[in-house]
Amino acid sequence: MTAVPASSEAAGEARASGGFVRDLTASVVVFLVAIPLCMGIAVASGVPAEKGLITGIIGGIVVGALAGSPLQVSGPAAGLAVIVFEVVQRYGLAMLGPILVVAGIIQLLAGVLRLGQWFRAISPAVVHGMLAGIGLLIVVGQIHVLFGDGPRPNGLQNLMAIPGAFLSLSPLDIGRAEQTFLVGVVTIGAMLLWEKLRPAKLKLLPGALLGVVAGTLLAAALGLDVQRIAIPESIVAAIAPPQASDLARLASPAILITALAIAFIASAETLLSAAAVDRMHSGPRTKYDKELFAQGVGNLLCGLAGSLPMTGVIVRSSANVxxxxxxxxxxxxxxVWILGFVALLPFVLRQIPSAALAGVLVVTGWRLVSLQHAKHLFQRYGALPMAIWAVTFVTVVATDLLTGVLVGLALTVLELVPHLRRLRLRIRDKDLGEETREVSLEGAATFVQLPRIAKVLEATPPKGMVRLNLERLSALDHTCAEVLTEWLKGRRRGGGQVELQASGPIRDRLEVVGAH
Known part of the structure; x- marks a missing residue:
């Protein structure tokens, strides 16, 4: 019921800006990016490929219509592939739907209760450490798929088995494993080569799609004996609503904790992505509570359909922008394009080798393991944030995703220790007239106070002058510093003026390019 007026509102927005044609062409680009990723992330999660496609359809049509971030694109995300794989291994595929129903309700309620800003208070060191750990787990798991094998039960076993997998290849006896590996290598090579050498006129044609096409054509041309993706004749046949017996198992505390973990991680990744998308354009900013509500609706529907969880996805969103x-x-x-393609051309998808999707995921996962984030944290904020990143990363790989995140969050509390006696923060917001406002922060600006800080800053008028006075700030942790930096950059892009009053270590922690 709600999606129809939201869709009409979206169409009205596009017509008002004269951008309907641009939205149309952008949607085709995002569709081409999304198709291989939706299927690949499903395979990496240990579920049939069509489950990822269903999530992509819901993420596009439903969440796209309700979204609080106008240019963010939602769908299955690599960041949840590891936890979904663990859920399927531990509880079975049938329990994924009920768990997502609960996770979606949690997100929906969080949006209604206006908790979106609290998710932004999660330390960037924890979030990026988590994503790096997930990226490495995806790489070491999908490398085994490149050999025609399957991932091991955990990351350490996957990592330890890699040397043996390479040694098992024989250049003299080209069997199924060697053929599968060839398809994967060609996919990776074509993807990387295209992204490096593609002409400017074709820069929007995604490398992942070209890689999958190259791997598929190679397998077909040489008649290789490799495993291919199984897609049902009808996408409706892939919908598997939760059964009453499965819903009854939700009484288990372990299952409820898993649902809470998915809601927490999906929300954090979505809002992190939304903040990144806001930095890419000068249009309307994200309404975080509305975005959280939309994600809750989407994951609730994904649970009812028995498909994968979704988040806002930076790869598709950046392609959109x-x-x-x-x-x-x-x-x-x-x-809509994903739905039409799956409904009308499922036989095309059945020609794709599993190794081609694994090749795409190896590249995608490796890009999540970004040491640049650790370097940035160390150079700007010191050793503790980088240590939080490293411990989160190692714990995710060595144990599991939830443990890694909890350990990272626990370490974040250490940043409060030096300021325990002076954690209070006073925020003053004054109208000075002549389109000038002054926002003053006095005390300790830590992640505990971040929702209050963000609420005041985002309520400032988009035009005119804002004087941000930090002279009486005694402490500024890296989580608040990142949000303040984002706000300074966003205001500069939007044409608003800002006068930053800060000195010493406080000013050094902010990237103040463009602030007077």
Missing amino acids: QAGAQSRLSAILHG
Whole structure:
């Protein structure tokens, strides 16, 4: 019921800005990016490929219509592949739907209760450490798929088995493992080569798609004996609503904790992605509570359909912005294209080798293992944030995702220790007249106070002058510093003026390019 007026609103936005054609072309680009990733993430999660496609459809059409971030695109995310794989291994595929129903309700309620800003208070060191750990787990798991094998039960076993997998290849006896490996290598090579050498006129054609096409054509041309993706004749046949017996198992505390973990991680990744998308354009900013509500609706529907969980996805979202999208209509249309393609051309998807999707995921996972984040944390904020990143990363790989995140969050509390006697923060917001406001922070600006800080800053008028006075700030942790830096950059891009009053270590912690 609610999706129809939201869709109409999106169409109205696009027409008002004269951007319907740009939204249309951007939606095609995002569709081409999404197709291989939706299927690949499903395979990495240990579920049939069509489950990822269903999530992509819901993420496009439903969440795109309700979204609080107008240019963000939602769908299955590599960041949840590891935890979904663990859920399927531990509880079975049938329990994924009920767990997602609970996770979706948690997100929905969080949006209604206006808790979106609290998710932004999660330390960037924890989030990026988590994503790096997930990336490495995806790489070491999908490398085994490149050999025609399957992932081991945990990351350490996957890592230890890699040397043996390479040694098992024989250049003299080209069997199924060697053929599968060839398809994967060609996919990776074509993807990387295209992204490096593609002409400017074709810069929006995604490397992942070209890689999958190259691997598929190679397997078909040489008649290789490799495993291919299984897609049902009808996408409706892939919908598996939860059964009453499965819903009854939700009384288990372990299952409820898993649902809470998925809701927490999906929300954090979504809002992190939304903040990144806001930095890419000068249009309307994200309404975080609305975005959280939309994600809750999406994951609730994914649970009822028995598909994968979703988040806002930075790869698809950045492609959307770079392709010139003007409104949420682009995200909605990309979901329509996925639905049409799956409904009308499922036989095309059945020709794709599993190794081709694994090749795409190896590259995607490796890019999540970004040491640049650790370097950035150390150079700007010192050793403790980088240590939080490293411990989160190692714990995710060595144990599991939830443990890694909890350990990282626990370490974040250490940043409060030096300021325990002076954690109070006073925020003053004054109208000085002549389109000038002054926002003053006095005390300790830590992640505990971040929702209050963000609420005041985002309520400032987009035009005119804002004087941000930090002279009486005694402490500024790296989580608050990142949000303040984002706000300074966003205000500069939007044409608003800002006068930053800060000195010494406080000013050094902010990237103040463009602030007077």
